[in-house]
Amino acid sequence: MIVTTVTVRVPAKVNLQLSVGPVRDDGYHDLVNVFHAVSLFDEVAAAPADALSVTVEGPAGVPTGPDNLAARAAALLAEHVGRRPDVALHIRKDIPVAGGMAGGSADAAAALLACDVLWEARLGRETLLELAARLGSDVPFALLGGTAVGLGRGERLTPVEVTGEFHWVFGYADGGLSTPAVYAECDRLRAAGEQDSVWPQVSDDLMAALKTGDAEALGRALHNDLQPAALSLRPSLRDALAVGRAAGALGSLVSGSGPTCAFLAASLDHAAELAAALNDSGRFAAVRPVSGPVPGVTLV
Numbered sequence: 001m002i003v004t005t006v007t008v009r010v011p012a013k014v015n016l017q018l019s020v021g022p023v024r025d026d027g028y029h030d031l032v033n034v035f036h037a038v039s040l041f042d043e044v045a046a047a048p049a050d051a052l053s054v055t056v057e058g059p060a061g062v063p064t065g066p067d068n069l070a071a072r073a074a075a076l077l078a079e080h081v082g083r084r085p086d087v088a089l090h091i092r093k094d095i096p097v098a099g100g101m102a103g104g105s106a107d108a109a110a111a112l113l114a115c116d117v118l119w120e121a122r123l124g125r126e127t128l129l130e131l132a133a134r135l136g137s138d139v140p141f142a143l144l145g146g147t148a149v150g151l152g153r154g155e156r157l158t159p160v161e162v163t164g165e166f167h168w169v170f171g172y173a174d175g176g177l178s179t180p181a182v183y184a185e186c187d188r189l190r191a192a193g194e195q196d197s198v199w200p201q202v203s204d205d206l207m208a209a210l211k212t213g214d215a216e217a218l219g220r221a222l223h224n225d226l227q228p229a230a231l232s233l234r235p236s237l238r239d240a241l242a243v244g245r246a247a248g249a250l251g252s253l254v255s256g257s258g259p260t261c262a263f264l265a266a267s268l269d270h271a272a273e274l275a276a277a278l279n280d281s282g283r284f285a286a287v288r289p290v291s292g293p294v295p296g297v298t299l300v
């Protein structure tokens with residue numbers, strides 16, 4: 001059978017713990033980054049074509065040239081296997097753009113798998129993870145999914161044992177935040193003595209909460225060192241987070257570099273109630289209930 005189109009589904013992430021160490025010589029920060037994949041997905045379809053192209057269905061603000069992370073992934077994989085990147089990529093985006101949910105990284109991971117299958121390269125998981133790390137710190141996790149601790153830049157992954165499922169509500173903001181700008185603001189706050197800097201350690205409380213499936217303990221253990229920087233750049237997020245707490249969220253935090261806010265619910269029903277309260281507050285551009293963990297890149 002001749003395969004004409006390969007379609008891959010890939011999830012967004014929230015960071016359950018994002019502990020940021022000092023800036024390194026290469027400009028990156030050493031992290032403890034506990035990723036958690038949630039049921040909000042982009043889809044990338046790869047079809048044979050004369051040349052590399054990208055089309056995007058969904059929100060504005062996504063580049064369609066060689067800068068698109070999915071295009072970069074296809075070009076890198078083609079170079080690795082020694083062929084032309086003769087593929088048309090079509091991205092159906094549901095993950096917010098520049099929202100701190102790693103949508104671009106997700107599309108890159110999806111394009112790696114889609115091209116690997118389309119071109120019958122059969123590179124295997126270790127090689128795909130290695131190529132993914134060259135594309136961006138968060139790309140390897142989008143291949144893996146589930147829940148995982150990321151060390152180094154976030155690319156050195158160890159899966160985490162999780163019992164059951166957690167229910168979340170995400171509150172989207174109007175407009176994104178730039179990841180490098182948020183890391184730079186974190187460095188600025190630390191240099192000004194407005195934020196402590198300690199060597200990042202995996203939180204035992206967080207690991208215990210995940211292992212036992214204890215949502216209340218998970219709510220207490222959520223932590224994001226980039227949150228003060230995101231709030232400094234987007235002060236309105238302070239009130240947005242407070243709305244969720246007042247509506248009974250077990251925990252609330254900015255997702256990664258923001259500005260999306262993540263709220264943890266006690267159950268599926270509680271997530272629906274929380275979503276209604278967040279919607280009514282008028283503080284979010286959109287509100288989405290989701291669950292996690294979910295698998296990483298998957299062939300459709």
Ligand SMILES: C[C@@](CO)(OP(=O)(O)O)[C@H](O)COP(=O)(O)OP(=O)(O)OC[C@H]1O[C@@H](n2ccc(N)nc2=O)[C@H](O)[C@@H]1O
Nearest residue numbers: 027028029100101102136137138153179180183255256257
């Ligand atoms: C903050 C996080 C949390 O998961 O994601 P987002 O919330 O933006 O999705 C990540 O660390 C973002 O990872 P990713 O978006 O892949 O970053 P990269 O492309 O590798 O790097 C973009 C820029 O972010 C900064 N960066 C990234 C990772 C890291 N460990 N230290 C850094 O300082 C650097 O300024 C770098 O130039």
Ligand SMILES: Nc1ncnc2c1ncn2[C@@H]1O[C@H](COP(=O)(O)OP(=O)(O)O)[C@@H](O)[C@H]1O
Nearest residue numbers: 068069070097098099100101102103104105107
């Ligand atoms: N496939 C893609 N989807 C989204 N953004 C992309 C993509 N490729 C490149 N980008 C660029 O990367 C920037 C950050 O993207 P994204 O991954 O959505 O944000 P975040 O790092 O906050 O999760 C966008 O503003 C956009 O310019």
